[in-house]
Amino acid sequence: MDEKKQVQISVSNLGKVFPGNTQKNESVTAYKDLNFHVNVGEFLCILGPSGCGKTTVLRSIAALETPSSGELYIAPTPEGTEANIGMVFQERGIFPWMTVAQNIRFLLENNPRIKPKNIDNLVDHHISKVGLEKFAHYFPHQISGGMKQRVSIARSFANDPDILLMDEPFVFLDYQTRSNLQELLLNIWQESQKTVVFVTHDIEEAVMLADRIAVMTAHPGSIKDIITIDFPRPRQLNDMRKTSRHAEYVDVISRMIRNEMSDFIPVVTNDSRS
Amino acid sequence: MKARLTYFISPIVALLIWEVCSRTGILDIRFFPAPSAIFYHLIFVSPEEGIINDIIASLNRLLWGYLAGCLLGIIFGVGMGLSNTIRAVVYPLVALTYPIPKIAVLPLIMLIFGIGDLAKMVMVAVGCFFLVLINTLHGVDSIEKIYHDVAAVYKIKRHNFIMKVILPGSLPAIFAGLKLAVGYSLVMVVAAEFSGADKGIGFLIWQSWETFSIKSMYAGIFVIGTMGFIFSYALHALERRLIPWRPTQ
Known part of the structure; x- marks a missing residue:
C-alpha cells in the first residue's frame, strides 16, 4: 500500500452529547454522525462556524473529551506504540x-x-x-x-x-502576522510530513492550508461535505491567493455555508407568536 | 531611589513631633518617653538586660513555626487542589476550625505541648497554616484549564505536572498567603510569649509593663516591629526572584 494512503485517523458515526445541567436537563449535542478519515501525512482542515462543535471534534481526537457514540480509531505507530499527539491551542497554551x-x-x-x-x-x-x-x-x-x-x-x-491538532491557532492574530504564520506552518509541515488536523472558521485559511476540507455545519454539528483542494505543493500562499482557482474554492465553500445558514433564519408564523 | 527616600520623611517628622512633645512636657514621659531616650535605652541598656536572648528566642520560635506552618499549608493546599478525595476530607475540617480565633486555642496548645518552645512554635505554625493553605488552594484552583489540557495532551508526568505547572502557577497566590502569614506569625509569637514564657520579645514587653520599665517595653515593641519589616522585605525580594515571569505593574 502506498504510504500516502495509510489511514492515520478514522472516525465513524461519531457523536458527542454534553449532559445538561440538572435543573433544565437539556443535553447539548456537540456533533453527531461524523464520518471521515485522515491519511498519514495529510493536512485536513475542519471548517465551520463558531458553535458547530469543531473544537470538540478536535478535543475528542486529543482524548480531552470522550465521544458518546460511534468509533474513533487512531492508527498506532509502525513500532506498535500509541500514536503521539500534539496540539496547538488558540492562545495562552x-x-x-x-x-x-x-x-x-x-x-x-x-x-x-x-x-x-x-x-x-x-x-x-x-x-x-x-x-x-x-x-x-x-x-x-x-x-x-x-x-x-x-x-x-x-x-x-x-x-x-504523529498527529498534530491545531485549534484555530491564528484566530487572535492580525492579518499580516496570520499570513506569515500560515506560510511558516506550511514550510515546517512540508519538511516534517506530519498528519495535521487544523480547525478554523476562516474559509480562505482552510483553502490555502488544506489537502482536504471537512465543512461542518451547526445545530447539531455534522459534516456537510468534504472537499479536496487540488493545488500543487509546496504552495506559495501569496501567489495562490491571486489565482482564480483559489477564488473558486472560497466561493463554492462560502455558498455552501451560506445556504446552510439560511435554514436558520427564523420565519415568523402564527405559531411562533404564542 | 529618590522616590524611596521620600518614604522616610513622614516617619521622621512624626518622631520629631513626639520628641518635641516629650521634651516640652506636653506628653507625660512616664508613659511616652522621648524617642531619643528609647533608642538610647535600646542600644545601651537593653543588651545589658538580655534583649539579645529575647530576640534569639523569638526568632527561633518564629522561624520554625513559620516554616512548618507554611510548608504544611502549601502541601495541604496543593493536595486539596489536586485531589477531590483530600478536599472532601480536609475542607470541612478547615472550614470548621478556620473561624476560631487562634489566640483562643493558646491554652489548649499549652495544655498539649507544654509551656516550652514547642508550644510557641505550634502557635505560630497554626496561624500560618490556615492562611497559606487557603491561599494555595485558591491558587491551584485558579490555574487555567488550558494548562491542564496541555499537560494531558502531552502526557506530562505527574510529578513534573505538580512541580513545574501547579506549583509555579499558584506561586503568586502562595506568596500572598506567605506575606499575610508573616504578620500573623508575629502576632502569634508575641501572644504566646505574653503568658507562660521566660524569654522572648513578647515576654519582654509584658514583663516590662508589669515592672513599669516603660523604656524596655518600647524597646521590645520597636524590635518586634523591625522584625516584621525585615521579614516582609525579605519575602518581597524572594518573590521577585521566584516569580520573574510576572509582568511588572
Whole structure:
C-alpha cells in the first residue's frame, strides 16, 4: 500500500452529547454522525462556524473529551506504540512561568520518545526554525501574540508527534502576522510530513492550508461535505491567493455555508407568536 | 531611589513631633518617653538586660513555626487542589476550625505541648497554616484549564505536572498567603510569649509593663516591629526572584 494512503485517523458515526445541567436537563449535542478519515501525512482542515462543535471534534481526537457514540480509531505507530499527539491551542497554551526555550524543553523532557541527550539540539533547532533565536530566554509576557503561537508551533513539532491538532491557532492574530504564520506552518509541515488536523472558521485559511476540507455545519454539528483542494505543493500562499482557482474554492465553500445558514433564519408564523 | 527616600520623611517628622512633645512636657514621659531616650535605652541598656536572648528566642520560635506552618499549608493546599478525595476530607475540617480565633486555642496548645518552645512554635505554625493553605488552594484552583489540557495532551508526568505547572502557577497566590502569614506569625509569637514564657520579645514587653520599665517595653515593641519589616522585605525580594515571569505593574 502506498504510504500516502495509510489511514492515520478514522472516525465513524461519531457523536458527542454534553449532559445538561440538572435543573433544565437539556443535553447539548456537540456533533453527531461524523464520518471521515485522515491519511498519514495529510493536512485536513475542519471548517465551520463558531458553535458547530469543531473544537470538540478536535478535543475528542486529543482524548480531552470522550465521544458518546460511534468509533474513533487512531492508527498506532509502525513500532506498535500509541500514536503521539500534539496540539496547538488558540492562545495562552504556553506556560507563562517558563521562557520560550523552557516551554519547548519541558514537553521534550516528558516525551519518552526523545533521548535526553538530543533535547538541547532539538530545542535550539526548533527555536531557530520559527525565528525566535533572540527570544529564547524571554518570558511569554515579554513577546507578542504571534511569537507565542510560534513557540506553540515549535513546541509541538519538536515533540515529534504523529498527529498534530491545531485549534484555530491564528484566530487572535492580525492579518499580516496570520499570513506569515500560515506560510511558516506550511514550510515546517512540508519538511516534517506530519498528519495535521487544523480547525478554523476562516474559509480562505482552510483553502490555502488544506489537502482536504471537512465543512461542518451547526445545530447539531455534522459534516456537510468534504472537499479536496487540488493545488500543487509546496504552495506559495501569496501567489495562490491571486489565482482564480483559489477564488473558486472560497466561493463554492462560502455558498455552501451560506445556504446552510439560511435554514436558520427564523420565519415568523402564527405559531411562533404564542 | 529618590522616590524611596521620600518614604522616610513622614516617619521622621512624626518622631520629631513626639520628641518635641516629650521634651516640652506636653506628653507625660512616664508613659511616652522621648524617642531619643528609647533608642538610647535600646542600644545601651537593653543588651545589658538580655534583649539579645529575647530576640534569639523569638526568632527561633518564629522561624520554625513559620516554616512548618507554611510548608504544611502549601502541601495541604496543593493536595486539596489536586485531589477531590483530600478536599472532601480536609475542607470541612478547615472550614470548621478556620473561624476560631487562634489566640483562643493558646491554652489548649499549652495544655498539649507544654509551656516550652514547642508550644510557641505550634502557635505560630497554626496561624500560618490556615492562611497559606487557603491561599494555595485558591491558587491551584485558579490555574487555567488550558494548562491542564496541555499537560494531558502531552502526557506530562505527574510529578513534573505538580512541580513545574501547579506549583509555579499558584506561586503568586502562595506568596500572598506567605506575606499575610508573616504578620500573623508575629502576632502569634508575641501572644504566646505574653503568658507562660521566660524569654522572648513578647515576654519582654509584658514583663516590662508589669515592672513599669516603660523604656524596655518600647524597646521590645520597636524590635518586634523591625522584625516584621525585615521579614516582609525579605519575602518581597524572594518573590521577585521566584516569580520573574510576572509582568511588572
